Amino acid sequence: MRKLLLPFCVFLLTAAAASAAVAPDLVEYAKKFEQFPATKGQGSEGERLQKLFDLSWELTMHASPEFATFVGYPGLNDRWSDSSFEAIGFGRALSPKMLKALDSIDRSKLTPADQVNFDLARRRLVEGMEGDKFHGEYLQINQVGGPQQGIPQVLSAMPAGNVKDYENVIARLKGIPKVIDQSIALLEKGLQEGITPPKVTLRDVPAQVGNLFVDDPLKSPLLRAFQKFPASVSAADQERLKGEAVKAFKELDAPAFRKLQSFLTNTYLPASRDSIAMSDLPNGKVWYAYNVRNSTTTSLTPEQIHQIGLSEVKRIRKQMDDLIASTGFKGSFEEFATFLRTDPRFFYDKPEDLLTGYRDICKRIDPGLVKLFGRLPRLTYGVIPVPSYSEKSQTTAYYDAGSLAGGRPGYFYANTYDLKSRPKWEMEALTLHEAVPGHHLQIALAQELEQIPQWRRYDDYTAFAEGWGLYAESLGSDLGLYEDPYSKFGQLTYEVWRAIRLVVDTGMHTMGWTRQQALDYFKSNSAKAEHDIEVEVDRYIVWPGQALAYKIGELKIKEMRAYAEKELGAKFDVRTFHDHVLGNGSLPLDLLEKNVKAWVAEEKAKGAK
């Protein structure tokens, strides 16, 4: 999975809508959107569209300064986004104005490429407005996201090259109490409305918050930038900045996080709901259906998805059984899974060895990429451990996007907690998914696409991104991996896992499945480690519908590849196919299909000449 930088429900254009602050600069932007329809006739419609995109981009940056940090947009690194009720209300009121501005453009006068841009922007706005009916902002905190993870993550993504950069970090350290207060206010409102995460998923959260206020402030994840300064900052400045950071931490941040921890322990957790299904929330059935549509970018119903899941589990399970037979293992599927989960040969003893193992796999894959892609990103990536403050509840690995402009590489985070749940046979599949040719390649490439508007370089359809990540796992053999049968079994384990998600997510959120039922179904069809299975199921509980995107997206990409191979025959070139899948940025699946088919038709026409 990809680490979404802003767990405070911020997503691009809708992001702006959900978290806009009523700061004067934002009020100015709102006015500009209101006045936009009157600019009709000033320049071509294409130019007006570009102007509107520029305006939205600026608004997004100002409304979500954390996102500006993430993309390397300068000048806003000293502030947090405003999550006050006023700001949220303001953002919701802004969406219709933006839509009106967009609709003042005559779509028929745009180039085909701009029509796509127009359609995508419109789709985002309409979806966002539809989503405003629900109250995602009340679900501020859970075991895989929230200020206790988002704040240190933003701080560590900030540039730290000179004195000004450090002053920005200090300004944000000073702003933390306000962020926490706004979060608590939203959580309280959620309690009143009966919109909270299931209690069972919150069990580790107070401890996660506690990890942030350690005795020695300089050891807190919040102050990591102050542990090592670049040579360009003078010794005197280093002392001064360190002093200010420690002061802000002691006087402002530690008390704020203590307050959050005590609120969670004493008030929020006891009152949060016992049920796990999204359908148990007010308007929950509709909300879940909305999430499913949003996450898969298809019109598949939860019931249809459940059925696809059952049939995929069956198909992949068959391949797993065949592979077990080919290894000569004597015993049942369960016994094989136990062997994989427990035999010491599959595990490292030291965290550092696990990381070295991942680096080795990455560096084996890197050179093979040119055989599968004509165009590769410039941005590099590295492998580092999941920070200790969140490792216990985090998944096995995730990817955190970098930024060329921001001078930040992509990072493949590997979880080194509980090494007995990190078997070697999953490492190849996981690397293919999170690093290359999965998330890093797709996301870095999208960021570097010059022919699409800026906002689209960062736009993110889960079905596309995660479908691609899962598809990438299937490319292992082409890249010289999966030579070991256990690693191949690891791939199948990962594939069946994403099929299981279709069954379990829809099961829990619409069909009354209990958490235990989900755990049992998962365990009986997968060799994944038990700790992992629990973390996974808890994640589906707090991110309803999100986990469906993987398998649904992958099936579409595989369908497109089979289509192109069949239609083009000997003329099929896998490098060109991949370049076309990734060359237009993240897309809803229907548009991806349209693009690939147009390319195939073009290739065929070439052949016919």
Place this chain on the structure above:
Amino acid sequence: MARSALLALAAVLLAGGRLGAAVPPDLIDSSRQLEQFPASKGQGSESERLKRFFDLHWLAKLRGYPEYATYIGVPGFEDRLSDNSPETFDLSRRITRQELAALDSIDRARLTPAEQLNYDLVHWRLEQAIEGERFHPEYLAVHQLSSVHADVVYLLGAMPARNAQDFVNRLARMRAFPLAVDQTLALLEKGLQAGITSPRITLRDVPGQIDALLTADPMKSAFLASFQQMPEAMIPAAERERLRREAVQVFEQQVAPALRKLREYLVKTYIPGARETTAMSDLPDGRAWYAYNVKTGTTTDLTPEQIHQLGLSEVKRIRGEMDALIATTGFKGSFAEFCHFLRTDPRFFYDKPEELIAGYRDITKRIDPELIKLFGRLPRLPYGVVAVPDYDAKSQTTAYYGNGSLAAGRPGWFHVNTYDLKSRPKWEMEDLALHEAVPGHHIMYSLNEELGELPAWRQWDVYPAMSEGWALYAESLGSELGLYKDPYSKFGQLSAEIWRAIRLVVDTGLHTKGWTRQQAIDYAKANSAKPEHDVEVEIDRYMVWPGGAVVYKIGELKIKELRAYAQKELGPKFDIRAFHDHVLGNGQLPLALLEKQIKEWVASEKAKVAGLPPAQGAAAPSQAP
């Protein structure tokens, strides 16, 4: 070092001498078009004419040197080898003159500044080639680092391997191998007659290299290595089987007999007849030849004597740093004892080749994410780490880089030598990775290839003073990239740096001051911790590559001088990412032109700060952020 340095040498050889019978018809066609070029005056602007000339120049180069086309990923030349007949050799010399006449028919004053730079660079190259015609590098066709057998194996490994046609092309090149061997033998024979041969001592491992290729099972020969890894998805099983059978047949009937013939000639005739001296100055016209190599290699006017002195003073400076570092580790003993400890203590060595390679993969994957702190623009092409192939591991250096090509679907490769693990200490690994892979050769070569605004020939043009100077400079970036935390690794860097200073002393010593091989080995050992086996391989390499090894330090000193200049002039406005982008953003340049580019950039930055318009002609690399 970069494998391309060897290839560049091969290019000189191949461009320099051709024997046999088959003048490539397309090369004759190139010559005809170049001959007519001056008459095109007035057809289009001078800029357009320059562009047309570059197209002709580029095509002539690819036609004359199809191996080069393969290395850089230009398709269409993959079924042939260069022709080294005397007729083609004469034609090549004629083409050089035709090119110069064509270029001179273009009015330089009417070109843009960027075009003038390209014009000057190619003019300089052509003049150099003509000046070098009095020497005979083509006679030195075989030595321990480059020879027709090893070069063709390397070539077959570098060819695309995506579909059946790629393997049909390999078969065609294997069929051309016997002629290439015959032409090589003719050149060696001429060399013997003229008294121009490689030093005998550098030939001692060559017969063994050939033996290693003559395996009992042809499929196990490095010649056929790529036939063992055919892409299953793109070639049906029956077709793969047929291609493999044909490869075995061609190997048995054509390649192996030619290899045996080459081996026999070397053992019976060439090696016994090769010279026992090692100095280039002992060759006919050798002193002038060495001076020519040094001048064209360093792209400066430094004399061999000046370089020797510079070497002595650099050795002294770096030696001081090494002694200071030894003192900080608390080691009790002399420099020689410390080096002995570094060369022999088991803690510094791996037991298994795959551990060494995994160690390099770990280091490179630690460097990768840090690069973005030092560069605004990075190449798209990825790179990997592989072992030096067995057939030439014994005489190969510790590591080298092989260019990739995005177009050809070939990554950059950092080759590491796993032969004799006792001569591959861990403390040299970080330094080597920085040099050969990133931010050294891989970054520079790949970026150069991807500079779309340069004419094609310049995307691949290499000035070793810049390319090796850059790679040596890259070694000094280790601390900025989070390496050299271990004092032994830091010592490894100093050890590598002093090594390049030693080269200034021993290369000039060996080739112009009458130094013996042993004298060179002793001087090198006294000042460096390098393992003995490595020291010998290196010294032998300088013998067959006169002047080649001095460019590293000369280039590095220039880049460091320019960084210090920019830092001083720009003060707090100095941005290391922009500096590196500007050093690499204009392609490969002779050092004087690199200096000019950087000074213009600094001037334009200063003008920006002062609010003035940028200086006239300030050449920012057009794709730098």
